[in-house]
Amino acid sequence: MRKYKTLLFDVDDTLLDFAAAERASLSMLLESQGVLYDAENHKIYSQINKRLWKSFEEGLISSDELFNTRFTLLFKELGKSVDGPELEKHYRRGLGEGHYLMSGALEVITELKDHFDLYIVTNGISQTQDRRLKLSGLFPAFKAVFVSEDTGFQKPMKGFFDFVFERIPNCELSETLIIGDSLTADIKGGILAGIDTCWVNPNDIENTTEWKPTYEVKSLDELYNVLEVTRKTESV
Numbered sequence: 001m002r003k004y005k006t007l008l009f010d011v012d013d014t015l016l017d018f019a020a021a022e023r024a025s026l027s028m029l030l031e032s033q034g035v036l037y038d039a040e041n042h043k044i045y046s047q048i049n050k051r052l053w054k055s056f057e058e059g060l061i062s063s064d065e066l067f068n069t070r071f072t073l074l075f076k077e078l079g080k081s082v083d084g085p086e087l088e089k090h091y092r093r094g095l096g097e098g099h100y101l102m103s104g105a106l107e108v109i110t111e112l113k114d115h116f117d118l119y120i121v122t123n124g125i126s127q128t129q130d131r132r133l134k135l136s137g138l139f140p141a142f143k144a145v146f147v148s149e150d151t152g153f154q155k156p157m158k159g160f161f162d163f164v165f166e167r168i169p170n171c172e173l174s175e176t177l178i179i180g181d182s183l184t185a186d187i188k189g190g191i192l193a194g195i196d197t198c199w200v201n202p203n204d205i206e207n208t209t210e211w212k213p214t215y216e217v218k219s220l221d222e223l224y225n226v227l228e229v230t231r232k233t234e235s236v
Contacts, residue, residue: 002228004116004196006171008164009142010155010180011122014200015105015220016132021098029071029091035078048073056154057123057185063149067092067125096128099135106137108220113141115229120145121164121178123154123185144168155182156189165193177214179223187211198226 012018026045027037035041052070055061071091072084112118118141122129126147133139146164153159165171179198180186188211190197199213200220207213215226224231 002115003175004177004227005175006119006168006177007112007116007227008119008121008176008178008190008195009109010178010182010186010200011120011129011133012124013102013181014179014186015102015109015138016098016136017100017102018098020100021095021132024098025091025094028094029087032090033075033080033082033087035075035080041078044077045070045074048077053123054184057156059154059157063125063154092125092128096131097135099132101136101138102220104220108223109138109141111232112223112227112229116227117168118142119164119168120147121155121160121180121186122146123148125149155185156192158189158192161189161193161195177227183207183209183211183213187213198223 009015023042026042030037030041049070052061052066056063056066067088068085070084071082071087075082075084109118120129120133120142122145124147126149129147130139130145133142133145139145144167146167148154148160151160151163153163165173173194176195177198178186178190178195179200181200183199187197187199191211196214198215198217199207201216202218204218217223217226223229
């Protein structure tokens with residue numbers, strides 16, 4: 001008998017290539033403001049964005065503060081005054097079109113849905129995440145999508161996971177596994193919530209944190225072994 005019945009999947013850089021979607025949307029946004037999109041300007045944005053997301057995950061700022069200030073701060077660095085919240089709307093629309101699949105994602109999810117109850121657990125904006133999942137073809141495989149905007153909490157907060165567990169029928173923590181790429185959101189959150197964790201680490205990054213996953217995989221294909229599922233189809 002398999003150990004797990006319920007699988008919780010992160011979205012960005014686990015199932016969908018967020019970096020690709022981010023590049024496309026950020027490039028469009030910068031160029032609409034007469035600013036060159038290049039490696040240096042992307043780096044400036046990434047530093048600002050990562051700093052804000054870290055504060056958000058730690059509960060130091062709200063999602064509104066994150067999303068409404070990141071472009072104000074970016075363009076301030078670039079010497080321009082802009083309407084940050086308005087640019088956020090444009091960026092989010094572009095991001096919503098970015099549904100680039102991670103390698104093997106559709107094939108793996110299509111097979112796992114026949115063996116497990118699958119759920120999405122993600123930080124972000126509901127409208128954006130729902131649209132990306134639907135455009136990618138992944139959406140029908142999941143019984144529910146839980147987004148931080150709707151829960152009032154964000155990963156890794158225990159409140160986020162409590163919200164999720166209360167809405168999954170007959171959920172047993174011992175039979176639940178979270179799968180994601182973020183040590184500080186997915187793995188830390190899973191550990192604090194009392195469930196097993198699987199770190200998706202395609203770039204073989206060294207884990208220097210205190211949060212040690214139950215499993216570590218380099219690709220989604222490796223989940224077949226972790227979950228003791230016989231692969232029926234070949235990935236394209």
